[in-house]
Amino acid sequence: QKEVEQDPGPLSVPEGAIVSLNCTYSNSAFQYFMWYRQYSRKGPELLMYTYSSGNKEDGRFTAQVDKSSKYISLFIRDSQPSDSATYLCAMSAGGSAGGTSYGKLTFGQGTILTVHP
Amino acid sequence: DAGITQSPRHKVTETGTPVTLRCHQTENHRYMYWYRQDPGHGLRLIHYSYGVKDTDKGEVSDGYSVSRSKTEDFLLTLESATSSQTSVYFCAISEYAGVVYEQYFGPGTRLTVT
Numbered sequence: 001q002k003e004v005e006q007d008p009g010p011l012s013v014p015e016g017a018i019v020s021l022n023c024t025y026s027n028s029a030f031q032y033f034m035w036y037r038q039y040s041r042k043g044p045e046l047l048m049y050t051y052s053s054g055n056k057e058d059g060r061f062t063a064q065v066d067k068s069s070k071y072i073s074l075f076i077r078d079s080q081p082s083d084s085a086t087y088l089c090a091m092s093a094g095g096s097a098g099g100t101s102y103g104k105l106t107f108g109q110g111t112i113l114t115v116h117p
Numbered sequence: 118d119a120g121i122t123q124s125p126r127h128k129v130t131e132t133g134t135p136v137t138l139r140c141h142q143t144e145n146h147r148y149m150y151w152y153r154q155d156p157g158h159g160l161r162l163i164h165y166s167y168g169v170k171d172t173d174k175g176e177v178s179d180g181y182s183v184s185r186s187k188t189e190d191f192l193l194t195l196e197s198a199t200s201s202q203t204s205v206y207f208c209a210i211s212e213y214a215g216v217v218y219e220q221y222f223g224p225g226t227r228l229t230v231t
Contacts, residue, residue, distance in 0.1 A: 008157065032217045043121075043207055043222035044160070051216055088159060092218065102167045103148050103211040103218025104175070109159040 003027050006089055006108025015117050019076040023089035023108045026070065030091040033065050034105065035074045038086045047074075047087075079115045086110040120144050121223035123208050129229045136195040138226050140208030142188075148211045148218065149191040150175075151183060153204040154225075160207065166191055198230045 006023045013019055021035075032051055036044035050056045053067045062075040072091075076083055090105040120143030130136050140149060151163040162175030164183040172183050180202060182194045195202055205227050211220040 004159075006159070034217075034220075036222075041225075043224050046219060046221065049217050049219070090160075090220075102165060102173075103213070103220060104150070104162060104165060105160075105220060106162075107160040109157060 001026060002109075003106050004089065004091060004108045006111055008109050008111060010112040010114060012114045012116065013079055015079060015081060015115055017079050017115070019079050019083070019113060019115075021074040021076075021087050021089075021111050021113070023072050023091075024070055025072075025091055025106075027091070027093070027106070028070070029093040030106075032092040033063070033072050034090040034092075035061075035063055036088040036090060036107075038088060038110070040085075044088055081115050081117055084114045086112050121208060121210055121221060123206075123223040123226050125226060126224065127227045129231060130198050131231055132199060133197050136198050136228065138193045138195075138206055138208075138228070140191045140193070140223060142191075142210045144210055144212070144221075145188060146210040146212040147188075149185065150209040150211070150220070151181070151191065151193045152207045152209065153177065153202075154207060155204050163193065163206075195228075198228075200230050202228065203230045204228060 004025045034049040035047040038044040050063045056063045060077045064073040088110045089108040122141045124139045150165040152160040161177045166172045166185045208223040209220045211218040
């Protein structure tokens with residue numbers, strides 16, 4: 001079983017829809033949770049991150065973490081065709097400077113999202 | 118884009134030949150990583166570096182070696198390329214940002230082993 005599971009989709013929605021992307025994980029040591037967006041034939045770019053449980057909002061994007069259920073989500077409101085991309089969740093066990101995690105991330109498989117006009 | 122370049126951007130090589138991919142950064146970040154990306158697997162860590170000459174293995178390190186002789190350069194070598202190493206390779210850099218290590222990715226190298 002993979003440490004991080006993500007539904008690969010593909011997910012196709014109409015413009016303006018609310019999109020929900022999800023990941024589950026098995027490693028209780030994960031404390032830092034990131035979402036990356038990757039356009040076709042490009043490198044992933046960091047969208048946002050959260051620490052421990054709770055919500056974080058950034059414009060049309062909301063990241064949610066439920067550590068008790070080992071479940072994280074990314075919501076995209078008023079989705080646009082420019083949001084069409086692969087979305088990857090990533091997790092890390094440690095974040096403190098000098099810690100032995102060295103910033104290593106464990107990624108989900110990625111969800112392919114298409115927003116059509 | 119973060120100051121990360123990868124070279125070459127595309128390469129086709131034959132089975133059994135050695136291949137070296139280069140990652141170059143201008144951000145002076147301490148940590149550097151090599152990933153491979155394959156359909157159905159997401160990004161998997163091959164090797165990482167936590168300083169000059171300090172490297173360690175990741176999840177899928179068999180058949181790969183790395184070297185870091187300068188802060189700005191991290192080299193990935195496929196000692197004897199195999200068809201299973203056909204993939205897209207991404208380099209990433211990170212630095213501690215006060216709460217979390219923010220990791221930034223290069224544009225990728227598309228490698229085909231025939």
